[in-house]
Amino acid sequence: MKPRLLLIEDDTSTACALQKVLQDEGYQVNRAERGDAGLEEARRLPYQLVITDLRLPGLNGLELVARLRATQPKLPVIMMTAHGTTETAIEATKLGAYEYLVKPFEADELLGLVATAVAQSQLMSEPVEMGEAGHARLAVIGNSRPMQSIYKEIGRVAATPVTVLIRGETGTGKELIARALYQHSNRSHKPFIAVNCAAIPETLLESELFGHERGAFTGAKVRRIGRFEQAHGGTIFLDEIGDLSPGTQAKLLRVLQEKTIRRVGGDAVIPVDVRVLAATHCDLEAGIVNQKFRQDLFYRLSVVTVHLPPLSERREDIPALVKFFIQRYARELQVETPSIQAEAVQWLQTQPWPGNVRELENIVRQALLTSRHFTIGLGQVKEVLAKARKPQLASGQLHADYVAGLLARVQRGEEQDAYARMIADLEPELFRQAIQLAGGNQAKAARWLGVTRLKMREKLIQLGLHPHRGMDEEEDNPSAGAGQDIP
Numbered sequence: 001m002k003p004r005l006l007l008i009e010d011d012t013s014t015a016c017a018l019q020k021v022l023q024d025e026g027y028q029v030n031r032a033e034r035g036d037a038g039l040e041e042a043r044r045l046p047y048q049l050v051i052t053d054l055r056l057p058g059l060n061g062l063e064l065v066a067r068l069r070a071t072q073p074k075l076p077v078i079m080m081t082a083h084g085t086t087e088t089a090i091e092a093t094k095l096g097a098y099e100y101l102v103k104p105f106e107a108d109e110l111l112g113l114v115a116t117a118v119a120q121s122q123l124m125s126e127p128v129e130m131g132e133a134g135h136a137r138l139a140v141i142g143n144s145r146p147m148q149s150i151y152k153e154i155g156r157v158a159a160t161p162v163t164v165l166i167r168g169e170t171g172t173g174k175e176l177i178a179r180a181l182y183q184h185s186n187r188s189h190k191p192f193i194a195v196n197c198a199a200i201p202e203t204l205l206e207s208e209l210f211g212h213e214r215g216a217f218t219g220a221k222v223r224r225i226g227r228f229e230q231a232h233g234g235t236i237f238l239d240e241i242g243d244l245s246p247g248t249q250a251k252l253l254r255v256l257q258e259k260t261i262r263r264v265g266g267d268a269v270i271p272v273d274v275r276v277l278a279a280t281h282c283d284l285e286a287g288i289v290n291q292k293f294r295q296d297l298f299y300r301l302s303v304v305t306v307h308l309p310p311l312s313e314r315r316e317d318i319p320a321l322v323k324f325f326i327q328r329y330a331r332e333l334q335v336e337t338p339s340i341q342a343e344a345v346q347w348l349q350t351q352p353w354p355g356n357v358r359e360l361e362n363i364v365r366q367a368l369l370t371s372r373h374f375t376i377g378l379g380q381v382k383e384v385l386a387k388a389r390k391p392q393l394a395s396g397q398l399h400a401d402y403v404a405g406l407l408a409r410v411q412r413g414e415e416q417d418a419y420a421r422m423i424a425d426l427e428p429e430l431f432r433q434a435i436q437l438a439g440g441n442q443a444k445a446a447r448w449l450g451v452t453r454l455k456m457r458e459k460l461i462q463l464g465l466h467p468h469r470g471m472d473e474e475e476d477n478p479s480a481g482a483g484q485d486i487p
């Protein structure tokens with residue numbers, strides 16, 4: 001199902017351009033031209049995101065955000081604003097708008113924001129069943145002892161405002177548990193904002209969390225409202241908390257103790273009422289010993305700890321998980337649910353699973369894809385797992401061999417600029433695989449690699465991978481390319 005977006009913009013040509021950019025990216029886009037009509041439309045259908053102009057006939061964007069926040073607090077809004085009205089747009093983020101964009105902006109900028117806002121919206125709205133699959137796409141499956149005590153713990157703390165620290169190796173289901181905690185809390189009708197602390201550069205994280213005042217640092221041209229302030233009344237999920245810098249740790253500690261924030265570069269003390277959920281795969285106790293993680297913060301965060309054991313310590317859950325994933329992917333692929341040989345399930349139970357539930361999920365999905373809806377057999381499962389593990393080993397090996405060879409050539413004087421050589425050798429593969437994996441979607445591939453769409457396109461052309469590079473050069477028509485300004 002394509003995510004459904006509502007675009008409210010009174011200027012028809014801008015609206016059409018935006019609609020096209022969004023539809024090309026795979027979104028379903030409905031439009032409204034007046035604020036009041038937009039508000040009505042937002043109530044008529046379930047939308048994942050509203051993108052609205054600030055100045056609108058009928059009802060202005062600010063008013064619209066306030067009204068939506070009152071009735072649909074879980075619906076994210078991106079506000080578009082012209083130069084000179086930025087202050088008002090910032091006002092909107094205080095009222096709960098997810099983000100704002102100053103016109104003119106690049107298509108990439110919009111698409112990046114839309115992707116994160118839609119992800120947030122899905123985080124808030126997609127139900128997580130507990131213990132049993134039911135009809136939900138997401139469920140916490142498993143009846144092993146450790147899982148049973150986790151369900152009990154969730155039942156005990158979900159409805160209280162206490163801070164919960166979710167721990168466990170990669171792929172054990174930390175994010176899933178955070179969502180379940182939110183959905184079973186008495187704040188489930190209020191916003192849930194997730195921040196992946198490891199994904200945001202250290203220099204920007206404080207401003208992302210707490211906001212900043214204009215001029216707080218170079219580049220801080222306008223005020224920014226942080227995620228804590230936006231989540232007021234709701235829940236914030238701080239993922240990968242083990243990666244916080246000492247400075248941010250100190251600030252977070254203060255927020256937890258005093259329930260107030262101070263924007264970066266600001267004096268005002270702003271009260272916030274936010275329930276904090278945090279997750280990490282890191283060994284925080286070791287972090288404390290190495291003085292990388294503050295002990296006082298650790299105590300504040302771990303008022304309640306939910307510890308997700310690795311899958312290898314709850315092998316009895318594997319059959320139920322396998323069944324759940326088979327059903328889920330069969331439904332998604334719209335094929336009949338295949339059965340799986342008992343020997344295959346038993347064999348899966350004996351495997352090590354360093355990637356935990358996520359790895360099991362991937363293996364089951366691939367086995368399903370290759371089974372062509374016949375019974376999934378042991379041989380097939382073994383083959384899929386062997387294939388999935390092989391590239392890692394092989395590429396690690398190749399890698400070391402490649403570097404050794406390169407350095408040997410440098411030593412012999414046959415080669416210089418080893419660094420540039422390595423980039424030149426590996427880059428084509430990176431772009432080739434990314435665009436293939438993204439199904440040809442350049443914007444998506446560009447986001448994965450952290451390059452602009454323009455750069456993506458240039459590289460693809462350079463490498464002869466650009467699909468439209470042909471008789472009529474796009475260079476002749478700059479508006480056809482990526483990176484165009486809107487409107």
Ligand SMILES: Nc1ncnc2c1ncn2[C@@H]1O[C@H](COP(=O)(O)OP(=O)(O)OP(=O)(O)O)[C@@H](O)[C@H]1O
Pocket residue numbers: 138139140141142168169170171172173174175176177281321324357358361
């Ligand atoms: N008990 C479970 N039942 C069903 N699905 C699960 C369970 N645990 C995890 N999953 C699924 O496994 C995948 C990984 O889970 P999740 O993203 O929550 O892990 P994580 O601990 O946050 O991993 P990471 O540390 O890598 O971020 C998801 O698709 C999730 O739905």
Ligand SMILES: [Mg+2]
Pocket residue numbers: 174175239
């Ligand atoms: Mg996670």
